[in-house]
């Protein structure tokens with residue numbers, strides 16, 4: 265069984281690679297993590313001299329895959345809640361607390377099914393009307409960092425809009441920035457025995473003959489695997505500034521002036537996280553603006569600075585440090601009309617190679633896509649390793665989610681199974697793979713859900729079982745969704 | 753394991769994850785195309801009868817026995833698969849070099865496949881295989897020996 269000692273390889277040590285490595289190591293597999301740079305974290309950490317000023321990510325969503333993955337492992341990362349009071353909107357009339365805008369967005373709190381095939385702009389105009397639609401499209405920039413969110417798939421944008429702008433209570437900042445998260449994950453990986461190789465840029469020739477998770481950006485994965493892996497992303501201008509403190513400043517300014525089809529987000533990171541700059545006595549302001557392909561760094565940054573002048577008067581006077589750049593495909597996949605996340609490059613690339621990252625076929629927002637695909641890729645790599653480990657070539661079958669449900673239905677008391685078919689293929693994801701399987705058990709009630717997809721449709725099977733007598737079960741079934749014990 | 757015996761659904765589910773790849777291989781190596789049905793029946797039987805298992809350490813042997821039984825049942829219940837033993841001269845894979853184990857397994861009877869699975873995949877001794885299959889050890893021994901010889905001859909000729 266010598267093959268059982270052979271490790272799973274993970275290429276790329278960002279959030280996706282770290283999650284994949286930890287997930288695989290937890291299952292007892294030896295893991296080697298190869299990172300091209302001298303430090304783990306990828307886009308979640310900043311430049312060498314200021315790793316704590318992260319390049320990209322800012323917030324974690326408490327109802328999302330990252331928060332859930334951390335909770336499941338009891339990894340406690342200190343987080344700070346949203347600062348609604350410090351929120352300002354900058355529109356053509358000036359900077360203000362967004363009361364008027366809030367009213368304009370009011371119709372959008374109603375639940376809707378947004379179509380995959382329409383643009384967000386066309387659908388919001390039709391559903392909510394002109395001025396609401398226009399504001400919604402611009403605000404989409406807050407979560408996509410794209411220069412024209414209205415041009416993307418209505419379904420894609422609507423999910424993001426609901427989960428961020430309409431659910432701002434679920435937004436958290438990590439105390440100490442994303443470096444805290446990266447350090448904690450690194451520590452966890454080390455404890456689990458993951459071998460971490462820094463300054464180790466893998467090339468096509470050096471790809472190991474073993475189950476391998478490629479957790480780099482798509483462009484790098486494309487080169488590494490010598491195949492065309494592409495998906496639309498955003499082009500984003502970033503400006504980071506450390507400047508002398510001014511207590512009067514807002515915490516977040518969303519610049520939605522009408523010269524933009526998107527929104528420029530300006531965050532004072534030191535507001536939710538006073539320790540964001542570590543020892544330095546200064547304010548950290550980070551701003552992002554989605555820009556079209558023909559916009560230069562200078563132009564993009566000039567537009568951002570104009571927003572800063574409005575929202576953070578006096579910021580220019582004592583700048584201690586600044587960093588300006590344009591990031592291409594830095595914020596993950598954006599889905600054009602007619603596509604959903606299922607159409608992106610697949611996690612399973614065949615030949616025991618698996619993709620993870622924020623632009624692959626996994627559900628979620630931003631880095632959640634990296635987390636979900638990281639878990640999915642790790643599971644597939646573990647399966648591949650088991651397959652290789654003993655007697656390659658012998659026939660084998662997998663326990664599909666449907667079969668698993670059939671087994672449980674046969675053994676659990678009072679079990680019943682329901683099946684539904686969804687032709688539009690966009691079903692609420694069940695587990696990290698977006699398909700697959702989830703089992704929950706609370707207060708004597710078991711609920712298992714299996715989702716499978718074919719080219720034509722997506723099938724959802726739900727099993728409910730309980731050790732409770734029938735009347736009690738009936739009662740529980742009738743409870744509104746929020747109160748049901750199996751809800752997380 | 754203990755929790756699964758008590759009927760804890762989460763523990764049962766975890767046990768399924770643990771057992772499935774291994775059970776799947778045994779079942780499909782013996783039952784071939786009926787492997788998934790055999791696996792399903794095996795897992796149901798395992799979970800149902802789990803409380804009767806006194807010694808958790810005996811789990812593997814116990815599950816293996818159920819898997820082999822269910823796999824044989826899945827194919828022998830089906831007429832299209834020859835139940836009678838095929839001639840001894842049938843090819844038997846050399847598991848180091850053979851590329852298509854499945855094709856080769858197809859040519860054998862289910863019982864013979866079970867013997868091969870237990871000996872080569874599960875690494876049981878000939879005595880253990882004989883015990884489990886309810887055949888004399890000598891039969892297992894000579895069968896395996898002849899099968900290997902046949903295969904080697906064929907290999908050389910090819």
Ligand SMILES: Cc1cc2nc3c(=O)[nH]c(=O)nc-3n(C[C@H](O)[C@H](O)[C@H](O)COP(=O)(O)OP(=O)(O)OC[C@H]3O[C@@H](n4cnc5c(N)ncnc54)[C@H](O)[C@@H]3O)c2cc1C
Pocket residue numbers: 275276277278279280281298299300301304305306307308319320321322323324409464465466467479480481484488500502552591594595596620621622629630631632634
């Ligand atoms: C402006 C901005 C704002 C964002 N805001 C948020 C937010 O609020 N919330 C959120 O959740 N997410 C946010 N994101 C997204 C988040 O930053 C990313 O989704 C996440 O960091 C991606 O992680 P990853 O591991 O997939 O990729 P990366 O972090 O890019 O990691 C890839 C790693 O692979 C390495 N690598 C590349 N090639 C090789 C090779 N050949 N061999 C070995 N190693 C290699 C790289 O060095 C890198 O470390 C934001 C991003 C940006 C840019």
